[in-house]
Amino acid sequence: MPFIPHTESExxxxxxxxxxxxxxxxxxxxxxxxxxxxxxxxxxxxxxxxTARLLAERADANGAPLxxxxxxxxxxxxxxxxxxxxxRGEFYTAYTPYQAEASQxxxxxxxxxxxxxxxxxxxxxxxxxxxxxxxxxxxxxxxxVRANRSARSKRVLIPRTVHPDYRRVVQTIVSNQGIIIExxxxxxxxxxxxxxxxxxxxxxxAALVVPQPNFFGVLEEVDALCDWAHSHGALVIALTNxxxxxxxxxxxxxxxxxxxxACGEGQPLGVPLASGGPYFGFMCSKSEHVRQMPxxxxxxxxxxxxxxxxxxxxxxxxxxIRRSKATSNICTNQGLLVTAATIYMSLLGAEGLRRVAxxxxxxxxxxxxxxxxxxxxxxxxxxxxxxxVVLQLDxxxxxxxxxxxxxxxxxxxxxKREYPELGESLLVCATETKTPDDLRRYAETxxxxxxxx
Amino acid sequence: MTLIFEQSAPARRAALxxxxxxxxxVTDISAALLRTTAPLLPEVSELQVVRHYTRLSQxxxxxxxxxxxxxxxxxxxxxxxxxxxxxxxxxxRRHPHAPxxxxxxxxxxxxxxQEMLKEVTGMQAVSLTPMAGSQGEFSGVxxxxxxxxxxxxxARDEILVPDAAHGTNPATAVMCGYKARxxxxxxEGDVDIDALRAAVGPHTAGLMLTNPSTLGVFERRIKxxxxxxxxxxxxxxxxxxxxxxxxGKVRPGDMGFDVIHLNLHKTFSTPHGGGGPGAGPVxxxxxxxxxxxxxxxxxxxxxxxxITEKDRPQTIGRLSAFAGxxxxxxxxxxxxxxxxxxxxxxxxxxxxxNANYMAARMKERGFELAFPQRRATHEFIVTMRRESKSxxxxxxxxxxxxxxxxxxxxxxxxxxxxxxxxxxxxxxxxDKGTLDAFIDALCQIRAEAExxxxxxxxxxxxxxxxxxxxxxxxxxxxxxxxxSSGAR
Numbered sequence: 004m005p006f007i008p009h010t011e012s013e014x015x016x017x018x019x020x021x022x023x024x025x026x027x028x029x030x031x032x033x034x035x036x037x038x039x040x041x042x043x044x045x046x047x048x049x050x051x052x053x054t055a056r057l058l059a060e061r062a063d064a065n066g067a068p069l070x071x072x073x074x075x076x077x078x079x080x081x082x083x084x085x086x087x088x089x090x091r092g093e094f095y096t097a098y099t100p101y102q103a104e105a106s107q108x109x110x111x112x113x114x115x116x117x118x119x120x121x122x123x124x125x126x127x128x129x130x131x132x133x134x135x136x137x138x139x140x141x142x143x144x145x146x147x148v149r150a151n152r153s154a155r156s157k158r159v160l161i162p163r164t165v166h167p168d169y170r171r172v173v174q175t176i177v178s179n180q181g182i183i184i185e186x187x188x189x190x191x192x193x194x195x196x197x198x199x200x201x202x203x204x205x206x207x208x209a210a211l212v213v214p215q216p217n218f219f220g221v222l223e224e225v226d227a228l229c230d231w232a233h234s235h236g237a238l239v240i241a242l243t244n245x246x247x248x249x250x251x252x253x254x255x256x257x258x259x260x261x262x263x264x265a266c267g268e269g270q271p272l273g274v275p276l277a278s279g280g281p282y283f284g285f286m287c288s289k290s291e292h293v294r295q296m297p298x299x300x301x302x303x304x305x306x307x308x309x310x311x312x313x314x315x316x317x318x319x320x321x322x323x324i325r326r327s328k329a330t331s332n333i334c335t336n337q338g339l340l341v342t343a344a345t346i347y348m349s350l351l352g353a354e355g356l357r358r359v360a361x362x363x364x365x366x367x368x369x370x371x372x373x374x375x376x377x378x379x380x381x382x383x384x385x386x387x388x389x390x391x392v393v394l395q396l397d398x399x400x401x402x403x404x405x406x407x408x409x410x411x412x413x414x415x416x417x418x419k420r421e422y423p424e425l426g427e428s429l430l431v432c433a434t435e436t437k438t439p440d441d442l443r444r445y446a447e448t449x450x451x452x453x454x455x456x
Numbered sequence: 457m458t459l460i461f462e463q464s465a466p467a468r469r470a471a472l473x474x475x476x477x478x479x480x481x482v483t484d485i486s487a488a489l490l491r492t493t494a495p496l497l498p499e500v501s502e503l504q505v506v507r508h509y510t511r512l513s514q515x516x517x518x519x520x521x522x523x524x525x526x527x528x529x530x531x532x533x534x535x536x537x538x539x540x541x542x543x544x545x546x547x548x549r550r551h552p553h554a555p556x557x558x559x560x561x562x563x564x565x566x567x568x569x570q571e572m573l574k575e576v577t578g579m580q581a582v583s584l585t586p587m588a589g590s591q592g593e594f595s596g597v598x599x600x601x602x603x604x605x606x607x608x609x610x611a612r613d614e615i616l617v618p619d620a621a622h623g624t625n626p627a628t629a630v631m632c633g634y635k636a637r638x639x640x641x642x643x644e645g646d647v648d649i650d651a652l653r654a655a656v657g658p659h660t661a662g663l664m665l666t667n668p669s670t671l672g673v674f675e676r677r678i679k680x681x682x683x684x685x686x687x688x689x690x691x692x693x694x695x696x697x698x699x700x701x702x703x704g705k706v707r708p709g710d711m712g713f714d715v716i717h718l719n720l721h722k723t724f725s726t727p728h729g730g731g732g733p734g735a736g737p738v739x740x741x742x743x744x745x746x747x748x749x750x751x752x753x754x755x756x757x758x759x760x761x762x763i764t765e766k767d768r769p770q771t772i773g774r775l776s777a778f779a780g781x782x783x784x785x786x787x788x789x790x791x792x793x794x795x796x797x798x799x800x801x802x803x804x805x806x807x808x809x810n811a812n813y814m815a816a817r818m819k820e821r822g823f824e825l826a827f828p829q830r831r832a833t834h835e836f837i838v839t840m841r842r843e844s845k846s847x848x849x850x851x852x853x854x855x856x857x858x859x860x861x862x863x864x865x866x867x868x869x870x871x872x873x874x875x876x877x878x879x880x881x882x883x884x885x886x887d888k889g890t891l892d893a894f895i896d897a898l899c900q901i902r903a904e905a906e907x908x909x910x911x912x913x914x915x916x917x918x919x920x921x922x923x924x925x926x927x928x929x930x931x932x933x934x935x936x937x938x939x940s941s942g943a944r
Contacts, residue, residue, distance in 0.1 A: 048796025062546025064561030092520025122496030175773030279552030279778025339729025
């Protein structure tokens with residue numbers, strides 16, 4: 004029987020110990036009318052060999068295109084050691100470290116992770132992860148509204164330069180709690196918020212979300228945005244790509260006072276693309292807000308003998324203690340992905356991360372320059388970018404992308420549906436994984452798709 | 457054990473793991489946008505990293521190394537094939553925005569998983585996108601809200617939750633803008649029907665129920681409960697935390713539930729990963745279909761496609777940037793294909809057999825069951841109130857001493873209704889010998905508690921650390937290492 008170890012004689016002995024004649028008797032408290040019909044719609048079981056054959060066919064059916072899409076999920080080299088270790092049974096098959104003494108491995112790793120994230124963001128504290136970048140932003144919005152006691156408002160400002168699906172997730176998660184999300188428009192020339200165009204009297208609001216880099220890959224004027232929000236009594240939520248923080252000014256150093264909360268998608272740190280998940284959301288904040296932070300937090304303490312050790316802490320925030328008064332209903336997190344990310348960051352170090360970030364930036368710049376040499380391709384925004392860039396075509400962008408896909412290249416993310424005002428535009432990304440040859444292939448395929456090959 | 461930061465030396469690197477320095481010049485970003493000091497990350501070699509994290513892993517209990525009878529968490533064997541096959545390059549390299557022509561293999565798996573989950577739960581439609589049980593619960597209650605709102609029924613502001621429920625239930629009700637009202641449980645472990653009757657009314661949006669309940673018993677009057685809630689105009693939410701007990705035996709759809717979530721990391725054996733990821737798909741009956749979260753996967757003419765807001769204008773929306781914890785859904789799919797229809801029946805059968813066997817043996821050896829008159833489901837509760845009173849050895853002490861015997865502790869002090877309780881869930885994948893050894897260990901600990909109680913109250917002794925000072929951890933939070941803080 005699949006994964007069931009019982010021999011017939013063991014089963015018989017167990018039934019005898021219970022004092023029943025057969026397994027069916029175990030279900031005698033279920034009203035007979037409720038018993039399930041035979042589920043013929045579920046196929047018969049497969050052995051491992053047959054399953055492996057089926058899954059290999061399915062994996063092949065996804066093809067192996069050369070991918071230049073980013074838009075929230077980024078292809079980076081993942082050192083072999085990352086998943087060799089993260090997939091060890093002791094990490095893979097453990098659970099939430101409620102029994103701290105038997106979970107010191109996971110707990111110390113999470114403490115190290117929290118330290119690394121505070122280093123990247125230049126903030127004081129980090130939680131042990133949330134589900135993904137989008138839900139982390141939603142939790143950050145809820146946290147900011149709770150934490151900003153001086154603002155009487157439940158308004159939160161989110162620029163349209165935040166990933167459109169992130170904005171949808173925020174809407175889904177916060178809309179039933181009376182929080183009002185207002186969008187801020189961007190400057191169509193720069194692809195970023197123009198600080199000079201912000202209202203002088205915006206009214207009371209609880210928080211401003213500042214994406215860096217923003218959805219277009221463009222770098223926002225974070226210092227000015229941060230100071231503007233603070234001058235109106237609002238908190239600042241930084242939404243950022245952790246890989247970019249190897250290069251960019253960290254949220255804790257933005258403006259005069261620094262951002263109050265930083266969150267985002269942790270996937271670039273050692274997590275494969277894998278159809279969008281599992282990834283992990285990260286969240287850091289200034290220490291004054293820690294008791295409003297959702298999710299697990301690990302602390303270092305001592306044991307009965309005074310020896311240092313690690314434990315879940317500040318649990319009075321959480322649902323299993325506070326029930327309806329918890330900061331969130333979140334229970335699990337994305338521990339396995341954090342395990343991978345911690346190993347990844349240890350292997351790369353600050354210098355390695357900086358090189359990956361710089362090489363990704365340089366590759367995207369190179370791709371932009373190569374493509375803009377093709378007639379009919381122009382860069383759309385003037386401001387600096389991290390590792391994604393928006394290009395405008397003089398042809399139907401979706402048709403061009405479809406022709407490129409037929410040539411085995413995923414040429415980018417079409418912005419037409421989400422940002423129709425940008426015309427025939429696409430968002431492209433070339434991380435450190437792309438070789439000069441890959442860039443050349445892209446350019447040739449793109450030129451052909453535009454009819455200029 | 458030292459922290460990875462304490463093994464750091466300036467300029468040491470795992471040199472092979474990053475591009476060469478010559479690509480690194482960034483000249484087109486102004487200094488005001490750049491960081492001026494490097495972030496605090498360790499500077500260590502590849503071997504140091506591998507050894508450090510391998511050694512850390514060895515400080516964990518896990519299913520692969522220890523019996524882990526953590527009640528309500530379903531810590532069953534996670535087949536290695538699920539990880540290996542979900543990690544085939546064709547799955548790992550697929551970008552979430554890849555066009556459908558480069559997604560057919562993945563979408564086929566997701567569509568088949570939706571169909572299988574519909575079948576085993578008796579629901580009409582399934583969305584796989586919630587990333588964990590708490591998101592499944594959130595979607596379920598948000599759909600209930602959307603349903604009432606769409607009918608112009610704005611008076612319903614209350615969600616009923618039995619007092620034995622998981623903490624996520626009331627927390628979820630509040631996140632969806634509802635008040636959570638608790639319904640008491642009777643001495644037999646069933647919902648107090650009279651209290652339920654008294655509580656329902658035009659203000660009732662719905663009832664959240666786990667069946668079997670967290671007390672480890674099947675809610676026998678479920679049809680009656682469903683009738684009471686439906687008559688009052690409310691909807692019935694099934695918390696799938698304990699689906700392992702009834703997989704293939706009873707279907708929530710047949711019990712009268714309007715919406716359910718499943719914890720695939722429990723029933724469908726995806727890894728718990730040290731605290732996640734999970735996956736919490738939701739299933740609904742006819743009434744709630746229009747409100748399901750997107751995206752979902754549709755099929756037409758042998759091709760698979762995404763179902764989005766365009767197709768479902770009344771959807772409660774999105775819960776993740778892409779399509780949920782896809783890789784976890786893949787593992788659940790692979791597990792379901794290996795089990796097949798006959799394997800799924802056996803899950804509930806042998807999970808229940810193991811729990812009832814343990815309960816019978818423990819009762820025989822003098823432990824007190826919380827509900828001795830009831831049939832156990834896939835888990836059962838032992839109360840240590842006698843031992844606690846006469847020996848001054850608590851359920852927590854038993855739990856900690858079990859670690860020294862090489863067993864992960866059961867869930868302690870949950871559900872809160874039963875004093876000094878251990879919630880024990882063996883799962884179907886454990887063999888009789890392991891169950892017997894666990895019971896023997898509990899008996900030995902009780903003997904120790906009678907002879908030398910200090911030995912038990914001071915446990916554990918063989919773990920990397922002894923009991924930790926939680927009060928200090930909360931009062932003087934040390935949440936991140938600082939170079940100046942050094943070794944303590």
